[in-house]
Amino acid sequence: MAQPVQPIKKRKGILGALAFVAVAVGLYWSLIVAPPDAYQGEVQRIMYLHLPSILTAYLSYFLVFIGSGMYLWKREKRDDILAHSAAEIGVLFTALTIMEGSIWGKPTWGVWWTWDARLTLTAILLLIYAGYMMLRSLMEDEDRAARAAAVLGIIGFLDIPLIHMSVYWWRTLHQPPSILRPDKLPWENVHPAMLTALTISFVGFLLLYFYLLSLRYRLGEMRAEIRALRLQREG
Amino acid sequence: MAILKHTGLLLWKDLLLELRRRDSLMTMFFFGTLLLFVFHFSFDLAPDAVAALAPALLWLAFLFTGTLGLAQLFHSERENHCLDALLLSPLDRGALFLAKTGFNLLLMILVEIVVIPLFWILFNLSSWNLLPRLFLVTLLGTIGFCILGTIMSAITLRARARELLLPLVLFPLMIPVILATIRCMESVLRTGAFDDAAPWLRLLLGFDVIFLTVGVLIFDWVIES
Numbered sequence: 001m002a003q004p005v006q007p008i009k010k011r012k013g014i015l016g017a018l019a020f021v022a023v024a025v026g027l028y029w030s031l032i033v034a035p036p037d038a039y040q041g042e043v044q045r046i047m048y049l050h051l052p053s054i055l056t057a058y059l060s061y062f063l064v065f066i067g068s069g070m071y072l073w074k075r076e077k078r079d080d081i082l083a084h085s086a087a088e089i090g091v092l093f094t095a096l097t098i099m100e101g102s103i104w105g106k107p108t109w110g111v112w113w114t115w116d117a118r119l120t121l122t123a124i125l126l127l128i129y130a131g132y133m134m135l136r137s138l139m140e141d142e143d144r145a146a147r148a149a150a151v152l153g154i155i156g157f158l159d160i161p162l163i164h165m166s167v168y169w170w171r172t173l174h175q176p177p178s179i180l181r182p183d184k185l186p187w188e189n190v191h192p193a194m195l196t197a198l199t200i201s202f203v204g205f206l207l208l209y210f211y212l213l214s215l216r217y218r219l220g221e222m223r224a225e226i227r228a229l230r231l232q233r234e235g
Numbered sequence: 236m237a238i239l240k241h242t243g244l245l246l247w248k249d250l251l252l253e254l255r256r257r258d259s260l261m262t263m264f265f266f267g268t269l270l271l272f273v274f275h276f277s278f279d280l281a282p283d284a285v286a287a288l289a290p291a292l293l294w295l296a297f298l299f300t301g302t303l304g305l306a307q308l309f310h311s312e313r314e315n316h317c318l319d320a321l322l323l324s325p326l327d328r329g330a331l332f333l334a335k336t337g338f339n340l341l342l343m344i345l346v347e348i349v350v351i352p353l354f355w356i357l358f359n360l361s362s363w364n365l366l367p368r369l370f371l372v373t374l375l376g377t378i379g380f381c382i383l384g385t386i387m388s389a390i391t392l393r394a395r396a397r398e399l400l401l402p403l404v405l406f407p408l409m410i411p412v413i414l415a416t417i418r419c420m421e422s423v424l425r426t427g428a429f430d431d432a433a434p435w436l437r438l439l440l441g442f443d444v445i446f447l448t449v450g451v452l453i454f455d456w457v458i459e460s
Contacts, residue, residue: 124407139393162438169434
């Protein structure tokens with residue numbers, strides 16, 4: 001007997017509230033407490049969103065890889081739901097990253113878009129995982145779709161280092177990293193308020209990410225439950 | 236080595252079918268030639284400028300013709316449930332992967348052997364002595380294309396609009412191969428040797444080895460009834 005569909009639990013509401021508070025505090029530190037950048041001025045503040053967005057997107061693609069591998073290995077529906085949910089939110093955060101980058105790029109570099117290595121890599125990631133979503137939506141049979149998507153999730157992730165290498169050799173123009181630099185420790189190079197703002201913002205994004213992931217995961221579970229109920233009723 | 240024997244048998248089956256019907260080879264060959272004409276009319280370039288564009292134009296032609304071939308790759312298996320019969324037989328799925336990759340590779344090489352010299356004739360290029368090196372680079376790139384293409388063709392096999400979906404999932408993954416082959420060929424055309432191209436060649440080789448291994452290991456899951 002399949003379980004009746006459960007509503008979303010209260011715990012997730014708490015996670016959501018925490019995420020909201022952390023993002024709000026992060027925004028306060030980013031926009032008001034942290035000083036403007038010495039060279040770039042106020043526009044640099046978008047970095048407090050830009051960096052957390054792309055790091056969360058990378059985390060998401062890693063989870064797609066893990067979920068896909070686990071699904072092929074164990075054939076548990078929950079791993080497939082995890083991979084699917086992570087891919088969807090990863091695409092969202094990658095798209096956000098590119099938009100934030102464009103808004104920053106126009107005043108700083110003078111262009112909305114340039115074919116620099118890191119920009120190109122991010123755009124390719126968006127294309128790969130948009131293709132992943134497309135593949136899922138174009139397949140009727142759930143199990144087949146899950147298997148096909150898992151294969152793509154694994155191959156796509158393994159391809160990332162190769163794409164990374166090739167576009168870097170092709171060209172690079174992006175800012176060299178200013179926080180994790182080989183010659184200086186982070187707090188020697190960056191204003192402490194900036195580091196705090198970035199850290200809070202990052203924690204906020206992580207909480208938000210896991211909140212969205214848990215909602216999306218539950219949605220996937222509910223879909224599977226409804227499908228099971230329908231199959232049962234139709235006999 | 237049972238897997239190699241099975242690969243040979245499956246490859247022979249596909250070759251025999253192709254020899255009798257000639258569907259894929261003919262369409263790919265004509266499409267490749269057609270693209271050269273389209274490129275010529277669209278660009279209408281002086282010979283010097285053509286040499287700079289040749290690698291990119293050639294690889295565009297190979298990508299498109301290759302995708303055409305990939306879309307047909309499992310066609311004969313879809314008819315009359317032949318795939319189910321093939322999966323019921325005691326074959327290593329890795330052999331199926333290797334055979335399909337080899338078959339598509341063979342088709343693409345045949346097309347490329349004609350299209351590359353044809354490009355040199357149609358665009359009045361004189362650097363004929365560089366063709367063997369260009370073939371070598373093209374071969375490495377084509378191997379990578381066929382490996383990943385076969386996997387993607389197999390996972391999109393049961394999707395709606397699969398011919399449209401295939402390039403959508405395949406092309407972003409192919410970017411290392413596209414970049415590496417085009418840069419390699421440019422370097423060969425410019426300097427006449429592989430000097431600058433060494434890292435790109437290693438990248439191509441790495442790509443081929445990694446995904447060939449992944450393909451053989453993963454094909455069990457890629458293709459199930």
